[in-house]
Amino acid sequence: METIQAKHLLTPVRVAMDNFFYADWNMNIYRGCSHGCIYCDSRSACYGIDRFDTVRPKADALSLLDAELRGKRSTGVVTMGAMSDPYNPLEERLHLTRGALQLMLRHSFGAAFTTKSALCARDADLLAAITRRAPVCARLTITCAEDDLCRVIEPNVSVTSERFAALKALSDAGVYAGVWLNPVLPCLTDTEENIRHIVRRTAENGGRFVVCFFGMTLRTGNREYYFSALQRDFPGVREHYLREYGNAYEIPARNADALYAAFTDECRRHGLHWRFGDINREMLRRRPDQLSFL
Helix, strand or coil, X not given: CCCECCCCCCEECCCCCCCCCCCCEEECCEECCCCCCCCCHHHCHHHCCCCCCCCEEECCHHHHHHHXXXXXXXCCEEEECCCCCCCCCCHHHHCHHHHHHHHHHHCCCEEEEEECCHHHHHHHHXXXXXXXXXXXXXXXXXXXXXXXXXXXXXXXXXXXXXXXXXXXXXXHCCCCEEEECCCCCCCCCCCHHHHHHHHHHHHHCCCCEEECCCEEECXXXXXXXXXXXXXXXXXXXXXXXXXXXXXXXXXXXXXXXXXXXXXXXXXXXXXXXXXXXXXXXXXXXXXXXXXXXX
């Protein structure tokens, strides 16, 4: 199996508490992604990921991580999933993500991740153990309420119903978890019915939050891939994008303001957080008193 060399795994994160999910370090233990999502921003040329659809683990990843965690002067939260899903198909047999979580538990670090795979439920016991020592935040990306549409726009991932089942398994284990409802695709997923349905099912399955930006991004690399998929699977939609958005980077959902109003209404109705500040503060309330993250 092909691996890639890495000198270190942890990259410091400096994001304001109210602007994004809190973390102290970012980590990608794999490179590339095989999910095949038609809209993936990580496919953009600016990231320079060669053979993006091929997942490759980083050589000696757990030894590197162990040394880096031992060398930190203070603990903090390590987040995974920014450029490569930590629960990709290789993880089922390599257990690198699970091994990383075991190291975080051993060294009293918090853990966070974003995934589209129901495989994350496998580690509910380990994530629950970390929760007793440090903050944990599990984020499942869910973009469409229906499995049939999911199979078209996200062809190689756990379908929506499987991801909601994983969310329930994590929540039942006491893990702080919720939904990353991004991106919202104009003409495909930007309906009030879709947004309300996802928020409602998040609450039904024990989720504590939902985050949504009501749009998507298109850059060189992922734009071409996305437009090709639209041409193949959704006749006429590509022409709408070209007519309405041209080569714009930020592509807003149709009726974004109305969708946001429906979204926040549904979140309030079910007691879910949707602002980063509220989500982060609830996560960090679980930290032991001797640790300082703020």
